[in-house]
Structures are given as structure tokens and as C-alpha cells.
Amino acid sequence: MKFTLNATDGRARNGQLMFDRGAVDTPAFMPVGTYGTVKAMTPEDLTEVGAQIILGNTFHLMLRPGTEVIRAHGDLHDFMHWEGPILTDSGGFQVWSLAEMRKISEDGVRFSSPVNGDKVFLSPEESMRVQQELGSDIIMAFDECTPYPATQEQARQSMELSMRWAGRCSVAHGVHSSALFGIVQGGMYPGLRKESLDALLEIGFDGYAIGGLSVGETEEERLMVLDNLTPHMPSDRPRYLMGVGTPEDLIAGVQNGIDMFDCVMPTRNARNGHLFTRFGDVKVRNARHKTDSGPIDATCTCYTCKGVTHANGSVSGGFSRAYMHHLDRCNEMLGPMLASIHNLHYFLNLMQEVRTALEAGRFGAYVTQFHADRARGV
Amino acid sequence: MKFTLNATDGRARNGQLMFDRGAVDTPAFMPVGTYGTVKAMTPEDLTEVGAQIILGNTFHLMLRPGTEVIRAHGDLHDFMHWEGPILTDSGGFQVWSLAEMRKISEDGVRFSSPVNGDKVFLSPEESMRVQQELGSDIIMAFDECTPYPATQEQARQSMELSMRWAGRCSVAHGVHSSALFGIVQGGMYPGLRKESLDALLEIGFDGYAIGGLSVGETEEERLMVLDNLTPHMPSDRPRYLMGVGTPEDLIAGVQNGIDMFDCVMPTRNARNGHLFTRFGDVKVRNARHKTDSGPIDATCTCYTCKGVTHANGSVSGGFSRAYMHHLDRCNEMLGPMLASIHNLHYFLNLMQEVRTALEAGRFGAYVTQFHADRARGV
Numbered sequence: 001m002k003f004t005l006n007a008t009d010g011r012a013r014n015g016q017l018m019f020d021r022g023a024v025d026t027p028a029f030m031p032v033g034t035y036g037t038v039k040a041m042t043p044e045d046l047t048e049v050g051a052q053i054i055l056g057n058t059f060h061l062m063l064r065p066g067t068e069v070i071r072a073h074g075d076l077h078d079f080m081h082w083e084g085p086i087l088t089d090s091g092g093f094q095v096w097s098l099a100e101m102r103k104i105s106e107d108g109v110r111f112s113s114p115v116n117g118d119k120v121f122l123s124p125e126e127s128m129r130v131q132q133e134l135g136s137d138i139i140m141a142f143d144e145c146t147p148y149p150a151t152q153e154q155a156r157q158s159m160e161l162s163m164r165w166a167g168r169c170s171v172a173h174g175v176h177s178s179a180l181f182g183i184v185q186g187g188m189y190p191g192l193r194k195e196s197l198d199a200l201l202e203i204g205f206d207g208y209a210i211g212g213l214s215v216g217e218t219e220e221e222r223l224m225v226l227d228n229l230t231p232h233m234p235s236d237r238p239r240y241l242m243g244v245g246t247p248e249d250l251i252a253g254v255q256n257g258i259d260m261f262d263c264v265m266p267t268r269n270a271r272n273g274h275l276f277t278r279f280g281d282v283k284v285r286n287a288r289h290k291t292d293s294g295p296i297d298a299t300c301t302c303y304t305c306k307g308v309t310h311a312n313g314s315v316s317g318g319f320s321r322a323y324m325h326h327l328d329r330c331n332e333m334l335g336p337m338l339a340s341i342h343n344l345h346y347f348l349n350l351m352q353e354v355r356t357a358l359e360a361g362r363f364g365a366y367v368t369q370f371h372a373d374r375a376r377g378v
Numbered sequence: 379m380k381f382t383l384n385a386t387d388g389r390a391r392n393g394q395l396m397f398d399r400g401a402v403d404t405p406a407f408m409p410v411g412t413y414g415t416v417k418a419m420t421p422e423d424l425t426e427v428g429a430q431i432i433l434g435n436t437f438h439l440m441l442r443p444g445t446e447v448i449r450a451h452g453d454l455h456d457f458m459h460w461e462g463p464i465l466t467d468s469g470g471f472q473v474w475s476l477a478e479m480r481k482i483s484e485d486g487v488r489f490s491s492p493v494n495g496d497k498v499f500l501s502p503e504e505s506m507r508v509q510q511e512l513g514s515d516i517i518m519a520f521d522e523c524t525p526y527p528a529t530q531e532q533a534r535q536s537m538e539l540s541m542r543w544a545g546r547c548s549v550a551h552g553v554h555s556s557a558l559f560g561i562v563q564g565g566m567y568p569g570l571r572k573e574s575l576d577a578l579l580e581i582g583f584d585g586y587a588i589g590g591l592s593v594g595e596t597e598e599e600r601l602m603v604l605d606n607l608t609p610h611m612p613s614d615r616p617r618y619l620m621g622v623g624t625p626e627d628l629i630a631g632v633q634n635g636i637d638m639f640d641c642v643m644p645t646r647n648a649r650n651g652h653l654f655t656r657f658g659d660v661k662v663r664n665a666r667h668k669t670d671s672g673p674i675d676a677t678c679t680c681y682t683c684k685g686v687t688h689a690n691g692s693v694s695g696g697f698s699r700a701y702m703h704h705l706d707r708c709n710e711m712l713g714p715m716l717a718s719i720h721n722l723h724y725f726l727n728l729m730q731e732v733r734t735a736l737e738a739g740r741f742g743a744y745v746t747q748f749h750a751d752r753a754r755g756v
Contacts, residue, residue, distance in 0.1 A: 035704070035708045036704065037705060039710065039711055039712070040711040040715070042715070044694055044696065064708055065700065065703075069668065069669050069704070071698070071701050072669055072700065073701075079698070080699060080701065081685070081696065083692075093715065212463040290447065291450055293446050308422070314461075316421055316422055316459055317421065317422070317459060320451060320457070322443065322451070323414070323457055325443075326443040329442060330442055332413055332415050332417065333714060334417070334419070334713070336711060337418070337420070
């Protein structure tokens with residue numbers, strides 16, 4: 001993986017990650033494909049909405065279908081037919097979320113599979129092995145997510161464990177064609193965050209992620225952590241803010257120098273009839289949309305809102321709010337399908353607009369307009 | 379609507395229905411789009427798998443979203459963005475299925491909406507009005523479905539009511555650009571079926587459907603009814619066997635001179651991991667598919683099995699049994715999406731093969747091969 005910076009504005013950066021499997025323009029949003037599928041999207045749908053890289057969940061995939069099934073197809077790309085780059089998480093966040101069902105030691109984490117109760121062990125070495133087997137283009141270090149809230153001592157203990165694990169990940173990864181990213185921990189303590197970053201820099205990674213956010217902290221705390229941390233991050237390596245977030249969170253992240261994001265929000269909210277638009281969010285379930293023959297967002301260019309123009313000039317697709325409302329009320333699968341296309345298109349187009357604004361040197365004006373538009377309402 | 383016959387072989391017929399909205403080659407299979415969407419399929423997916431006409435359910439659409447919402451978009455084509463012809467059923471079968479919740483009189487049927495309990499009245503005149511409002515290209519007469527089993531006297535009473543209603547439908551439909559089909563009833567009694575057909579011919583319809591089958595009768599009874607009825611049906615009008623059925627049922631129907639079919643089976647079974655193929659049916663849920671990296675059917679040309687070749691020569695799609703098994707086990711929406719594409723492609727391609735065989739004068743050999751292939755197993 002090769003990272004090049006193209007334009008900056010304050011801390012905000014526009015660049016490109018180059019992989020054997022293609023380029024990823026940054027700032028980038030990565031749709032989440034937990035079980036080897038971005039929910040309700042075909043690979044063609046993903047390409048259509050502008051996805052250049054997607055995320056796979058190591059924890060889920062190692063339990064179902066298991067790496068031996070995926071390896072029988074080649075790797076995860078071949079199994080799910082996504083030809084672009086894939087980033088896999090380490091499984092650390094998911095095993096941490098199991099709470100009572102897992103036991104963390106210096107060695108790693110023992111847990112019972114939520115699928116069938118099998119005893120499973122995940123460690124830095126095991127996570128590297130699984131992610132390499134998945135054929136991931138960006139492999140994430142195996143870490144412990146620090147709980148929120150945590151005392152400074154708890155946050156330190158947790159962060160230091162993650163840093164020892166980061167070292168083991170680096171050794172286990174060895175000389176391998178996939179990129180390896182380290183993950184900064186340290187809870188809501190800027191000093192610990194800085195120590196964590198320094199420990200990772202000492203080991204040396206291809207990129208640096210910020211973990212342990214979106215775990216219940218306030219927006220103020222999250223921005224404080226970013227504000228204190230990103231100025232110390234090396235400018236020649238990509239920075240990835242894990243599990244974030246709303247359109248506003250993404251813009252704030254870019255303003256703080258973040259290059260990569262992932263979040264289940266566009267697809268999860270789509271399944272609940274929550275649509276993101278330039279002019280605020282639309283809950284298609286609301287009765288006011290029942291008879292509205294207009295599109296979700298008349299300025300949106302996605303298949304759901306605008307349709308596609310075929311070679312012969314005919315247009316298909318381009319559905320109304322009333323139709324989306326109707327599909328939702330009738331529990332029709334086409335509802336989540338069209339909503340997922342729309343929401344992912346919105347998130348990916350937002351990043352495209354940000355990149356264009358950064359290139360053109362008008363990012364500040366873009367952000368002002370973004371907030372004004374979003375507050376306008378639909 | 380204009381119907382032309384192209385080739386015959388015994389009772390089997392190949393022809394074409396021509397509408398302002400396009401041609402429908404017969405024998406034709408119509409995917410069912412109950413609520414203004416063929417479940418889990420976009421309009422483009424439908425075109426891709428070869429659908430030329432789809433079915434909409436009047437009963438469901440009049441309750442949700444209601445004709446006034448659909449009329450705000452133009453008609454049902456505009457609401458759901460399906461540009462080809464649409465056949466709508468009359469609602470008769472659905473209100474009949476409500477059992478305790480409905481009361482049938484000479485006038486029509488009073489029932490409580492299963493959606494919100496509202497009192498609703500459906501009659502020949504009301505069904506015509508609703509179907510015209512939906513902009514249907516083929517409107518079905520409003521009839522009473524005869525229960526199974528029924529005594530000859532019960533079947534006669536029911537059939538005679540349906541024939542009086544058929545007359546009212548014809549009057550109410552008036553001079554209108556949409557085609558109107560009559561529906562033959564009469565239970566499992568060939569004499570009553572013949573009387574019913576004669577009554578409809580007396581009124582005069584654009585096409586003739588056979589109703590009251592697939593209600594629990596044996597295959598032998600169904601074939602007996604068809605065998606006795608179709609020779610009397612006018613050769614210059616399309617014949618539609620309602621609600622049927624399996625691939626074998628379709629072939630038997632074609633052999634008995636049927637031109638049109640509809641059934642929820644391809645899409646409903648798809649959602650349960652039941653896939654139809656040339657070589658028999660595949661239950662993707664079975665453990666034996668867990669590690670199978672081959673396609674559902676190596677001879678199938680659908681997106682799910684074979685993928686699509688893009689302008690630049692790259693191929694995408696073409697998924698394995700193991701992947702389909704995995705999607706099903708994880709309840710991933712992409713599973714029903716891909717399975718629906720495959721099953722509808724199978725049904726529509728089956729009809730295409732039948733038409734080609736009829737045109738080429740080798741339908742007998744085709745049917746022999748069809749049964750041998752289906753029995754072979756996958």
C-alpha cells in the first residue's frame with residue numbers, strides 16, 4: 001500500500017491509498033460488510049454508489065463461515081466477489097463487547113462463540129493469521145477496547161496491554177504484502193493517547209487508527225481526543241477513525257485530519273427507514289410521506305432518487321417518498337435495498353464532495369455550506 | 379391487446395401478446411408483485427431475468443397504499459417504475475381466502491381489512507374501477523373461488539354466481555383500452571367447467587383464465603380439469619392458468635394448451651433457500667453445500683450463478699453454493715435477493731426454452747429432456 005498526500009487545508013487532508021486492487025481516494029468512507037456482504041447490496045451496487053474499499057469483520061467471519069470455507073474460494077474477495085481492497089478489523093472490539101462471555105489475559109482472549117457456544121481463542125498472533133487468510137488488504141492490530149468510563153489507571157493498564165499486543169501483531173505479521181495498521185488507545189486521557197501513539201510509532205505501522213471512541217463518550221470528549229492527538233500523528237501515514245459516524249462526525253473528523261472512516265450507520269439506519277440527505281434526515285416511516293410523489297432528495301443522483309439512464313435513453317428507477325413509505329409499511333425487502341443504496345451513496349458522495357473541495361482549496365466554504373444545508377431540513 | 383399464434387404442437391402453443399407497453403411472448407410466466415414490488419427485485423433485476431409482464435394484487439394494493447396514492451404518481455407502472463405490461467387479479471381470490479372475516483352476497487363481498495379492520499366492500503363494479511385506476515393492462519373479472527372439496531351443487535351455485543358477476547364486470551369495464559379476462563370456475567366437475575366457459579364465451583372476453591385450481595386438489599384432478607376444458611377454449615384468445623405452479627406444472631400446462639402462468643413460488647421459495655434448477659431443486663440450507671465453491675447450476679446463465687460481463691471484459695457476480703449457504707445461515711438479505719434472481723431467471727428461461735422448442739418443432743423432445751434433466755439431481 002502506498003499513501004500519497006494531494007492537498008491539505010488546515011489539518012484536513014486529501015490523498016490516495018494505492019493498492020494492487022485499486023486506488024482509494026481519501027478522505028474515504030468504508031461501507032461495513034460484516035458477514036462477507038454489505039447488507040442488502042450486491043457488489044455491483046457498491047461499485048455504483050462509489051465504494052472503493054469495504055470493511056470485513058474478522059470476528060464474525062472466523063465463526064461463520066470460517067476461514068477454511070473462504071479459503072476454498074481463494075480469499076474473502078473471491079468468496080463475496082468484491083474485487084476492490086478490503087480492510088478487516090481485528091476482532092478485538094467484538095470479543096470485548098461479549099462482556100461476561102469472554103476472559104482477557106496477557107496471552108489473548110478466550111470466549112464462547114455466540115453462534116454455537118464453541119470455545120474460541122483470539123490473540124494478536126491468531127488475529128494476524130486469520131486476517132492474512134482472509135486476504136485482507138489492510139490488517140488491523142489486535143487490541144483491547146478501553147471501557148467508558150474508565151479511571152486513568154484502568155485506561156493506562158488497558159492501553160499498555162494493547163501496546164504489548166501491537167508489538168506481537170507486528171512480529172506475527174512479519175514481511176507480508178498486506179498493510180498493517182496500529183490502533184491508538186488511552187480512553188479519554190490525552191496524555192495516554194500520546195503515549196499510545198508513541199509506542200505504536202516506535203514499532204512502526206503502515207497506518208494509524210484511533211480506537212476506543214464511539215463507546216458512549218460525549219461528542220465534546222471525542223473531539224477533545226482528536227484535537228489533542230492528530231497533530232502528533234505522522235503526516236505521511238493514513239489516519240483511520242474507527243466506527244465513526246454521522247455525516248457531521250465525518251466532517252469533524254476530516255477537519256481534524258482523519259483520512260478514513262467506517263460505520264454501520266448508513267446501512268443499519270436504511271433498514272429502519274432513516275435516510276440521510278444533504279438537507280437533513282428523512283424518516284420515511286412518518287405519515288407525512290404517505291402521499292408524497294417527490295423523491296427523497298431532488299438533488300441526489302443515486303438510483304433510488306434519480307434512477308439510471310440506459311444506453312437507449314430510457315430512465316428507470318427514481319422512486320418517490322410515498323413508494324419508500326409504502327415499502328417500509330409493507331415490510332418489503334426492496335425498501336431496505338433502495339434505502340441502503342441511497343444512504344451509502346450519500347456517505348460516499350459526501351466524501352467525494354469533501355475531496356473535491358480540498359483539491360479546489362474551498363474546504364472551509366464547503367463545510368459552512370454543509371452545515372447550513374443539513375440544518376435547512378427536508 | 380392483440381394476440382397472435384405463432385406455432386403449435388398438439389395442444390401446446392407459442393404466440394405473442396402485444397400491448398402498447400410492449401410484447402409478451404407466450405407461453406409466459408408472470409412474476410408476482412403483490413404490493414407493487416416483486417419481492418427483493420428491482421425493476422432492472424426483473425428486466426434482466428427476462429420478465430415481460432408482471433402481476434399485481436388488487437386486494438393488497440387497494441388496502442395499501444390505496445389507489446389515491448398510486449394515482450398521485452400516474453398509475454401502478456409509475457408508482458413502482460415497471461414500464462412493461464401489468465396484469466392485476468380481481469381481489470376475488472384474496473377476499474375468499476379471508477374465510478370468517480368476509481360475507482359474500484349477490485351484490486359482492488363485505489370484509490374487514492386485515493390491515494386496519496376497516497369495513498371494505500368489493501364487487502364486480504368496484505373491482506373493475508380499482509383495476510382501471512391501477513392502469514392495469516390486463517384486468518381480471520371478479521369471481522368467487524369455489525372451495526375444495528365442494529359438492530356438485532355447491533360448485534354449481536358458486537360458478538353461476540361468478541358467471542353473473544362476469545357479466546357485470548363486462549358491463550362495468552365498458553369500452554376501455556385495457557384487456558378484460560373472464561375466469562372459468564366449476565370446481566372439479568368438467569361439465570360445470572364447460573358450462574362456465576360457455577357462459578363466458580357468451581359474454582365475450584379478451585382472454586380466458588382458469589381459476590379455482592391450486593386450492594388443494596390432487597394433481598390428477600387438476601390435469602383432468604385442464605384436459606377436459608382446454609380443447610373447448612377458443613384458439614384465438616390467450617389462456618391463463620392462475621396461480622400455477624412448479625416447473626413440472628408449467629410444462630403440463632403448456633402441454634394442455636395454456637399460454638400464461640403466475641405463481642409466488644419462485645420468489646417465496648427463494649426466501650427459504652429453495653432454488654430451482656434444470657437438474658432438480660437445491661436446498662441451500664443443507665449442510666452439504668457449506669464448503670461447495672461451485673455455482674448452484676453450472677449451466678445457468680443468471681447473475682447469481684454466472685455473473686455479468688462488463689463492457690471492459692471484467693466479470694462480476696457468479697456466487698458459490700457455499701456463499702449462498704452462508705448468506706442463508708446468517709440471515710443476510712443478499713441471500714433472498716440472489717435466490718430470487720436465480721429462481722425467476724429459471725422460470726422465465728424455462729418458458730423461453732419452451733417457446734424456442736415450439737418454434738423449432740421439437741417440443742416433444744424438449745419435454746422428454748426436461749423430465750430426464752429434472753430427475754437427474756444436482
